[in-house]
Amino acid sequence: MLKRIAVSELCLGMYIHEFCGSWMDHPFWKGRFLLDNDRDLLRIHASEIGEVWIDVSRGVDVAPGQPSRTVAEVAAETEARLLAVESMTAPARVDLAQEVSRALRLCAQSKAAVVEMFRDARMGQAVTLANAGGLVEEIADSVLRHPDALISLARLKTSDEYTYMHSVAVCALMIALARQLGLAEEQVREAGMAGLLHDIGKMAIADAILNKPGKLTDAEFATMRGHPEAGGRMLRDIPQVSALVLDVCLHHHEKYDGSGYPHRLLGEQISLFARMGAICDVYDAITSDRPYKQGWDPAEAIRKMAEWKGHFDDKLFQAFVKSVGIYPVGALVRLESGRLGVVMEQHEKSLLTPRVKVFFSARSKVPIAQEVLDLAKLAGRDKIVGRESAEDWGFKHIEELWSGIPARKGSYFD
Numbered sequence: 001m002l003k004r005i006a007v008s009e010l011c012l013g014m015y016i017h018e019f020c021g022s023w024m025d026h027p028f029w030k031g032r033f034l035l036d037n038d039r040d041l042l043r044i045h046a047s048e049i050g051e052v053w054i055d056v057s058r059g060v061d062v063a064p065g066q067p068s069r070t071v072a073e074v075a076a077e078t079e080a081r082l083l084a085v086e087s088m089t090a091p092a093r094v095d096l097a098q099e100v101s102r103a104l105r106l107c108a109q110s111k112a113a114v115v116e117m118f119r120d121a122r123m124g125q126a127v128t129l130a131n132a133g134g135l136v137e138e139i140a141d142s143v144l145r146h147p148d149a150l151i152s153l154a155r156l157k158t159s160d161e162y163t164y165m166h167s168v169a170v171c172a173l174m175i176a177l178a179r180q181l182g183l184a185e186e187q188v189r190e191a192g193m194a195g196l197l198h199d200i201g202k203m204a205i206a207d208a209i210l211n212k213p214g215k216l217t218d219a220e221f222a223t224m225r226g227h228p229e230a231g232g233r234m235l236r237d238i239p240q241v242s243a244l245v246l247d248v249c250l251h252h253h254e255k256y257d258g259s260g261y262p263h264r265l266l267g268e269q270i271s272l273f274a275r276m277g278a279i280c281d282v283y284d285a286i287t288s289d290r291p292y293k294q295g296w297d298p299a300e301a302i303r304k305m306a307e308w309k310g311h312f313d314d315k316l317f318q319a320f321v322k323s324v325g326i327y328p329v330g331a332l333v334r335l336e337s338g339r340l341g342v343v344m345e346q347h348e349k350s351l352l353t354p355r356v357k358v359f360f361s362a363r364s365k366v367p368i369a370q371e372v373l374d375l376a377k378l379a380g381r382d383k384i385v386g387r388e389s390a391e392d393w394g395f396k397h398i399e400e401l402w403s404g405i406p407a408r409k410g411s412y413f414d
Helices: 038-045 071-086 096-122 132-145 149-154 159-180 185-197 200-204 218-224 227-235 243-251 272-286 298-307 314-324 399-403
Strands: 002-006 015-019 051-055 332-335 339-345 355-361 366-374 384-387
Touching: 096 132, 096 149, 096 159, 096 200, 132 149, 132 159, 132 185, 149 159, 149 399, 159 185, 159 272, 159 314, 185 243, 185 272, 200 227, 227 243, 243 272, 272 298, 272 314, 298 314, 298 384, 332 355, 339 366, 339 399, 355 399
Parallel strands: none
Antiparallel strands: 002 051, 015 051, 332 339, 332 384, 339 355, 355 366
């Protein structure tokens, strides 16, 4: 039997059948599950959801006459239990500018490590993962200190370093998505490792095909489509590589509707991690400059991916949008006031009210004094009304506005 109750009445052991409200209001990728841990209970109380449907035939019912604990009581009890474990290990959240500086150095170190690791694969040597675990740990810590910094910086790679920095970017995106899904930290690290190694099979592809500036021939495309299985062959005999990491390497090009490759898996025949990998891989690919095309604006990329019906697991894609934002860092947006700005930072609870640095008037078409606006504090006075294309406006190097890093001709990560 289904019963609609207030969030304040939720307790461990209840089976959640459905959240009342928009998917954007709650932090879970799944809609139906047994509420069996304090962390999830706290996350529900901290969300915008006020009521839920529970299935009392599959879990605990509301106890008659049992007084409900307040949100503050639940939070205090849960935090007290978690604090002893997490406060000593979890990096403190820092502001974006502080983490950008640190993440820039980490990107350079990561690029060098991936180049070395992939070079072994290119030479047909056994891939050494001695430093991979530590690298994933450092990336995971950076994403925890500030989720926008490293993920956004990694988009600034040049087309020449795409293969290597793409692996770093997908690692960070997988970590952010895994945390959004509420996975355990051990699984978060495993998701990061899967992102780091998902494209290692491209080392079996000739550079002439991998970096071709024009459209691939049918034969070249067929060769390129062989990289997941080539990667699987490289990784399958390495003891440190788990079955889940190997599966992401093999199946990150599968599509939810069964039209992907190499095995045309359908729906949940594709593992959770591989479905996550498909989303993270595509997002970084289409927002990055490649030898044959310029990357899309991140907000435009999110919009287009949402239109590709059958490509992704819808619920996982919704969770991904929550992790990077409807208007990701670096997106160029137009405000209701007529000002153009670059998204600087996501709001922790609202996808529609990021911090934006305005710098140009769309009405008078002249630069204006730069100012950072917190749209969450301007409710009713200004808001985002649409995405804009930097190319259409003739803007160059708008990444300087959010990152504070001067534009340069070469790589940011040398």
